Amino acid sequence: MFDDILAANRDYAAGFALAGLDPRAAKGLGVVTCIDSRIEPLAMLGLRPGDAKILRNAGGRVSDDVLRSLALATHLLGVERICIVQHTRCRMVGATNEEIRAAIGPAADGRDFLPIDDQHRTLADDVRAVRESPLIPGGVSVAGFIYDVDTGLLEPVVP
Amino acid sequence: MFDDILAANRDYAAGFALAGLDPRAAKGLGVVTCIDSRIEPLAMLGLRPGDAKILRNAGGRVSDDVLRSLALATHLLGVERICIVQHTRCRMVGATNEEIRAAIGPAADGRDFLPIDDQHRTLADDVRAVRESPLIPGGVSVAGFIYDVDTGLLEPVVP
Numbered sequence: 361m362f363d364d365i366l367a368a369n370r371d372y373a374a375g376f377a378l379a380g381l382d383p384r385a386a387k388g389l390g391v392v393t394c395i396d397s398r399i400e401p402l403a404m405l406g407l408r409p410g411d412a413k414i415l416r417n418a419g420g421r422v423s424d425d426v427l428r429s430l431a432l433a434t435h436l437l438g439v440e441r442i443c444i445v446q447h448t449r450c451r452m453v454g455a456t457n458e459e460i461r462a463a464i465g466p467a468a469d470g471r472d473f474l475p476i477d478d479q480h481r482t483l484a485d486d487v488r489a490v491r492e493s494p495l496i497p498g499g500v501s502v503a504g505f506i507y508d509v510d511t512g513l514l515e516p517v518v519p
Numbered sequence: 520m521f522d523d524i525l526a527a528n529r530d531y532a533a534g535f536a537l538a539g540l541d542p543r544a545a546k547g548l549g550v551v552t553c554i555d556s557r558i559e560p561l562a563m564l565g566l567r568p569g570d571a572k573i574l575r576n577a578g579g580r581v582s583d584d585v586l587r588s589l590a591l592a593t594h595l596l597g598v599e600r601i602c603i604v605q606h607t608r609c610r611m612v613g614a615t616n617e618e619i620r621a622a623i624g625p626a627a628d629g630r631d632f633l634p635i636d637d638q639h640r641t642l643a644d645d646v647r648a649v650r651e652s653p654l655i656p657g658g659v660s661v662a663g664f665i666y667d668v669d670t671g672l673l674e675p676v677v678p
Contacts, residue, residue, distance in 0.1 A: 361600050361660040362675070365548075368565020369673040376671030381557045383610065389524075395549075395572040395588055398540045402559075406527020413554040416575040418588035425584035428632055429554055429577040435623045436610060441520050451542060451595060464594045467653030473587055494626030501520040512535030514528040516521070 378409050384438035387411040390430060392486075393445040394420040394452075398509045405443070405514075413439055419452035420445055421474045422486040431495035441501040444486050444518075448508045452476045479506065480517055487518040537568050543597035546570040549589060551645075552604040553579040553611075557668045564602070564673075572598055578611035579604055580633045581645035590654035600660040603645050603677075607667045611635045638665065639676055646677040 389412035391401050401407075401414045413433045415426055422444065433439040455475040461468040476482045483504040490502045504518030548571035550560050560566075560573045572592045574585055581603065592598040614634040620627040635641045642663040649661045663677030 362602065362662050365564050365602065366673060366675065369563055369671070372563050372565060373671035378557060378559070378671065379669050381668070383555065383557065383608065385556050390554075395574050395592060396542065397544050397569050397572055398537060398542065400537070400561075400568055404528055404531050405524050406531060409559055410556050413556055414575050415554050416573050417584050418591045423584040423587075425576050425582040428582075428630070431623055431627065432577045432610070432619065432632060433554060436619075443521065443524065449542065451591070460591065460595075464590055464654060468590065471587070471654075473591060495623060495630075503521050509540070510538050512528075512532035512537065514525060516525065 381410040385411060385413050385433070388438055388440035389413070390415065390433045390439040390442040391445060392416075392420055392422065392426055392430070392442065393507070394418065394447055394450060396447060396450065396509070399447060399507065401445075404507060404512060413437060419450060419474055419476055420447070421482075422489045423474065427490070427493050427495055430490060434497050434500050440499070442490060444483065444490070444502065444504045445507050445514065446476070446479060446483055446504075447506060448510065450476065450479075453479050484518050540569040544570060544572050544592070547597055547599040548572070549574065549592045549598040549601045550604060551575075551579055551581065551585055551589070551601065552666070553577065553606055553609060555606060555609065555668070558606060558666065560604075563666060563671060572596060578609060578633055578635055579606070580641075581648045582633065586649070586652050586654055589649060593656050593659050599658070601649060603642065603649070603661065603663045604666050604673065605635070605638060605642055605663075606665060607669065609635065609638075612638050643677050
């Protein structure tokens with residue numbers, strides 16, 4: 361099932377050009393964004409490998425696991441500023457837990473899938489959750505953006 | 520603090536070439552990997568934008584939030600096979616909760632940061648957690664790999 365991936369990886373390794381990169385984020389950036397296949401987190405921000413720590417989950421939501429990763433990124437890995445980037449035409453926007461649970465089945469009963477009703481408000485809440493988390497150092501800058509998957513443009517929403 | 524990012528994004532949007540991509544994963548792939556800045560998840564697997572859903576957290580661990588995202592990716596977004604990709608020289612390998620909590624401070628007391636002791640065993644446990652999750656459809660293939668940040672090669676560890 362994964363032979364295509366392994367063959368492609370051998371080609372990648374044959375031309376490998378990233379040896380020796382420092383494990384700390386060279387531009388001091390952490391980016392929280394969605395798992396969406398239309399998003400290129402580094403390219404859309406003008407970044408290269410080595411520059412940033414990239415965190416991705418469904419919706420680009422500030423879950424407890426994102427706070428875990430951001431705590432590590434800020435305290436141990438050189439991250440000093442954090443962009444939370446949600447996006448247009450996201451499957452989670454307008455979805456409801458009821459609809460999602462019905463699609464997944466009984467195992468999903470009672471779970472919160474973190475769907476997004478009002479994206480601007482959710483983004484503001486998520487930025488605030490990082491700013492107010494005692495796991496994140498006070499000097500870290502946090503801002504919220506919406507990425508337009510049709511134009512490639514970032515809209516600054518929570519300065 | 521984010522002017523450099525927004526300026527770089529305007530350049531990206533001026534040459535934007537991804538309009539019209541389908542939101543479903545064209546190659547049916549979901550990839551769980553680490554936030555590490557040395558990893559290029561698409562390139563290392565021979566993939567392009569549109570091909571895969573990418574999930575990233577510290578360590579590339581199967582957290583509860585990863586299961587949430589994978590449930591959505593498999594039931595709603597076309598993912599039929601999942602690669603869990605941890606990597607060499609990961610900051611989480613050999614780390615302990617005690618050391619991490621000491622670095623972060625009192626807010627971290629009692630939290631599990633999901634450090635990795637034996638990476639092969641952890642990867643096998645994480646693959647099993649996805650396979651056994653009732654949130655993931657039975658027909659989905661799951662495998663575990665370790666990516667070498669010095670050579671670019673993927674080692675298949677859990678077939």
